[in-house]
Amino acid sequence: xxxxxxxxxxxxxxxxxxxxxxxxxxxxxxxxxxxxxxxxxxxxxxxxxxxxxxxxxxxxxxxxxxxxxxxxxxxxxxxxxxxxxxxxxxxxxxxxxxxxxxxxxxxxxxxxxxxxxxxxxxxxxxxxxxxxxxxxxxxxxxxxxxxxxxxxxxxxxxxxxxxxxxxxxxxxxxxxxxxx
Amino acid sequence: xxxxxxxxxxxxxxxxxxxxxxxxxxxxxxxxxxxxxxxxxxxxxxxxxxxxxxxxxxxxxxxxxxxxxxxxxxxxxxxxxxxxxxxxxxxxxxxxxxxxxxxxxxxxxxxxxxxxxxxxxxxxxxxxxxxxxxxxxxxxxxxxxxxxxxxxxxxxxxxxxxxxxxxxxxxxxxxxxxxxxxxxxxxxxxxxxxxxxxxxxxxxxxxxxxxxxxxxxxxxxxxxxxxxxxxxxxxxxxxxxxxxxxxxxxxxxxxxxxxxxxxxxxxxxxxxxxxxxxxxxxxxxxxxxxxxxxxxxxxxxxxxxxxxxxxxxxxxxxxxxxxxxxxxxxxxxxxxxxxxxxxxxxxxxxxxxxxxxxxxxxxxxxxxxxxxxxxxxxxxxxxxxxxxxxxxxxxxxxxxxxxxxxxxxxxxxxxxxxxxxxxxxxxxxxxxxxxxxxxxxxxxxxxxxxxxxxxxxxxxxxxxxxxxxxxxxxxxxxxxxxxxxxxxxxxxxxxxxxxxxxxxxxxxxxxxxxxxxxxxxxxxxxxxxxxxxxxxxxxxxxxxxxxxxxxxxxxxxxxxxxxxxxxxxxxxxxxxxxxxxxxxxxxxxxxxxxxxxxxxxxxxxxxxxxxxxxxxxxxxxxxxxxxxxxxxxxx
Numbered sequence: 001x002x003x004x005x006x007x008x009x010x011x012x013x014x015x016x017x018x019x020x021x022x023x024x025x026x027x028x029x030x031x032x033x034x035x036x037x038x039x040x041x042x043x044x045x046x047x048x049x050x051x052x053x054x055x056x057x058x059x060x061x062x063x064x065x066x067x068x069x070x071x072x073x074x075x076x077x078x079x080x081x082x083x084x085x086x087x088x089x090x091x092x093x094x095x096x097x098x099x100x101x102x103x104x105x106x107x108x109x110x111x112x113x114x115x116x117x118x119x120x121x122x123x124x125x126x127x128x129x130x131x132x133x134x135x136x137x138x139x140x141x142x143x144x145x146x147x148x149x150x151x152x153x154x155x156x157x158x159x160x161x162x163x164x165x166x167x168x169x170x171x172x173x174x175x176x177x178x179x180x
Numbered sequence: 181x182x183x184x185x186x187x188x189x190x191x192x193x194x195x196x197x198x199x200x201x202x203x204x205x206x207x208x209x210x211x212x213x214x215x216x217x218x219x220x221x222x223x224x225x226x227x228x229x230x231x232x233x234x235x236x237x238x239x240x241x242x243x244x245x246x247x248x249x250x251x252x253x254x255x256x257x258x259x260x261x262x263x264x265x266x267x268x269x270x271x272x273x274x275x276x277x278x279x280x281x282x283x284x285x286x287x288x289x290x291x292x293x294x295x296x297x298x299x300x301x302x303x304x305x306x307x308x309x310x311x312x313x314x315x316x317x318x319x320x321x322x323x324x325x326x327x328x329x330x331x332x333x334x335x336x337x338x339x340x341x342x343x344x345x346x347x348x349x350x351x352x353x354x355x356x357x358x359x360x361x362x363x364x365x366x367x368x369x370x371x372x373x374x375x376x377x378x379x380x381x382x383x384x385x386x387x388x389x390x391x392x393x394x395x396x397x398x399x400x401x402x403x404x405x406x407x408x409x410x411x412x413x414x415x416x417x418x419x420x421x422x423x424x425x426x427x428x429x430x431x432x433x434x435x436x437x438x439x440x441x442x443x444x445x446x447x448x449x450x451x452x453x454x455x456x457x458x459x460x461x462x463x464x465x466x467x468x469x470x471x472x473x474x475x476x477x478x479x480x481x482x483x484x485x486x487x488x489x490x491x492x493x494x495x496x497x498x499x500x501x502x503x504x505x506x507x508x509x510x511x512x513x514x515x516x517x518x519x520x521x522x523x524x525x526x527x528x529x530x531x532x533x534x535x536x537x538x539x540x541x542x543x544x545x546x547x548x549x550x551x552x553x554x555x556x557x558x559x560x561x562x563x564x565x566x567x568x569x570x571x572x573x574x575x576x577x578x579x580x581x582x583x584x585x586x587x588x589x590x591x592x593x594x595x596x597x598x599x600x601x602x603x604x605x606x607x608x609x610x611x612x613x614x615x616x617x618x619x620x621x622x623x624x625x626x627x628x629x630x631x632x633x634x635x636x637x638x639x640x641x642x643x644x645x646x647x648x649x650x651x652x653x654x655x656x657x658x659x660x661x662x663x664x665x666x667x668x669x670x671x672x673x674x675x676x677x678x679x680x681x682x683x684x685x686x687x688x689x690x691x692x693x694x695x696x697x698x699x700x701x702x703x704x705x706x707x708x709x710x711x712x713x714x715x716x717x718x719x720x721x722x723x724x725x726x727x728x729x730x731x732x733x734x735x736x737x738x739x740x741x742x743x744x745x746x747x748x749x750x751x752x753x754x755x756x757x758x759x760x761x762x763x764x765x766x767x768x769x770x771x772x773x774x775x776x777x778x779x780x781x782x783x784x785x786x787x788x789x790x791x792x793x794x795x796x797x798x799x800x801x802x803x804x805x806x807x808x809x810x811x812x813x814x815x
Contacts, residue, residue, distance in 0.1 A: 025333065032324055063410070174325060
């Protein structure tokens with residue numbers, strides 16, 4: 001699985017260099033959105049669902065390929081102080097269907113787990129996921145996102161939280177055509 | 181949590197998304213579809229031989245362009261719907277560059293001088309640094325907006341650059357289908373549809389016209405493969421080549437157009453034009469620069485017995501030296517035309533303005549044409565430069581030619597006024613080392629614009645010059661021209677921004693010669709009898725090898741509706757191609773039957789002592805019958 005994630009990230013990077021070939025009539029660096037949302041997660045640790053906030057940003061430098069940065073913080077609503085916090089970066093593959101942009105993503109990053117009365121530990125982690133961005137306005141996208149995280153070094157048998165996020169993002173529009 | 185269960189969910193989601201994808205969507209974006217019926221028309225053996233010739237000739241074209249580094253000018257208009265005129269320019273852009281072949285085709289842009297509102301250089305210092313920081317942030321944000329790529333337009337001068345020698349057009353990369361035989365002007369061609377064998381980004385998809393005798397590709401239209409919606413797009417284009425030297429067909433112009441897919445009335449999103457010239461930039465012989473204007477009445481110097489030069493004479497010689505240096509440098513930079521018969525006609529008009537006003541000068545006025553699109557004029561000493569687009573857009577065809585004449589007189593009067601008022605060139609250019617700079621820096625190194633104070637003074641003087649009996653009637657036409665320009669000015673910022681000389685407009689959007697606006701009727705776009713200005717490329721074409729401008733011989737197209745008025749707009753290119761013919765010897769040319777020139781000018785007696793013949797018309801003008809037969813290279 002780890003090999004697969006790295007392969008996706010590598011493919012994303014190599015696609016970027018291929019862009020140099022052929023001079024297009026118009027172009028831009030890419031499509032950027034920055035947003036945040038509400039996340040509900042199955043922590044794979046507590047019996048109840050935990051909730052929190054997410055922030056995300058996507059930069060799609062090709063029509064179907066982009067990079068994504070995610071931050072999630074989901075905490076137990078009960079006074080256990082347990083929370084899961086992740087910082088992730090990776091690639092995503094997307095398609096455009098009118099207002100809808102479904103995507104699949106593969107991310108790697110660092111996760112921090114705060115135990116009940118035992119401090120916190122950080123782990124390497126990676127995740128797979130997907131969702132859909134919906135353009136409700138040319139500057140606003142809303143999103144539904146599912147993410148399956150794998151904290152393989154979490155003792156004793158690893159941790160596999162799954163998160164569902166509903167969010168909204170500011171989308172930088174392609175604008176009117178102008179001179180470079 | 182069950183790992184297998186969750187992985188299954190992720191994979192299902194991914195598969196659902198990918199199942200909706202069309203084949204070949206990854207990694208090169210949309211594949212452009214070609215009509216299969218045409219691809220099935222396989223070329224015959226003779227046609228295949230012609231295609232093989234075309235492949236070889238295309239490599240020759242690329243080699244020639246590489247070695248000659250011509251200029252490419254791109255002018256773009258972004259369009260919007262208009263209830264009366266169908267569509268009007270919303271905004272515009274302009275690039276001027278020399279073709280620069282590196283790994284792939286590119287461009288080396290001519291940088292423009294940055295001026296403040298009053299025409300002075302932009303101020304330096306703290307504010308400038310702050311502005312630069314702000315520019316950086318703005319630039320970062322701008323990079324997320326779709327922007328035109330200069331090199332993307334320059335790229336259109338050849339079919340395919342993706343090969344070992346930048347020549348990707350060959351049988352390995354493309355398949356061909358015969359369409360028909362066709363004549364373009366007097367050149368017989370065979371037409372083929374072309375499609376890349378593998379849809380690689382930058383490969384050409386479209387139609388080519390191959391000249392039947394030698395296999396040169398003379399026209400091609402289509403698009404390039406590998407578009408990525410909203411990230412990196414190619415626009416449709418049509419490119420033309422002309423036979424500018426024996427056996428040599430080189431790129432001359434391209435027309436680019438995209439329709440707005442969201443507009444139900446099919447209004448264009450944008451249209452643009454590429455002009456290519458300057459294949460052989462050599463300073464023309466001095467004789468050709470002198471002969472024509474000497475006729476007007478400046479021949480008394482050589483006839484003099486004087487062996488010495490007076491102090492004033494020496495000063496004038498010094499100024500003349502600077503002027504000649506600047507004109508030569510502008511020519512080698514590819515910015516002005518080689519002296520031509522048409523320039524002589526304009527010179528006669530300019531000198532007539534002096535004659536009608538009884539103004540004597542020791543040196544006759546010369547006129548040359550700036551080959552670039554922006555509407556501007558300037559005076560380098562006694563040489564007036566009018567941009568090609570100024571001449572094109574003012575060339576309103578009328579039965580008596582009075583409207584065009586009136587417009588030209590007004591344009592020339594403004595710069596004649598500068599000359600009369602002594603707004604002369606900086607004599608530092610008499611030192612030739614001052615002109616040793618890359619051609620691309622010409623706009624920065626040779627700022628020839630006048631100050632606002634000078635322009636106000638010149639505009640006032642120009643109105644005086646135009647108020648004499650013989651010229652006063654023409655003012656109404658220039659009034660219409662300026663009104664038409666004003667109506668479109670907001671969408672023509674690049675076209676109205678001068679690069680080296682004087683704009684028609686002040687910084688506040690009014691005209692330097694605003695007083696003339698009141699002299700004409702009110703502009704009414706719905707009135708088909710009234711036409712204020714013409715489209716770009718209306719009147720002049722130029723030979724991209726010699727850089728001489730030539731008056732086009734066209735028919736008058738009647739206006740059927742207000743939508744036929746396309747003032748200041750880019751229009752499609754259609755050339756009547758012809759094989760190269762070496763310049764005819766002068767006696768033979770005189771004997772050959774010739775069509776009347778659309779614009780002629782008769783010199784009026786100079787005003788140096790002898791009274792001018794006020795009753796003589798300054799210029800007889802007449803529109804001509806359509807030109808027929810072979811024509812020199814066109815642009």
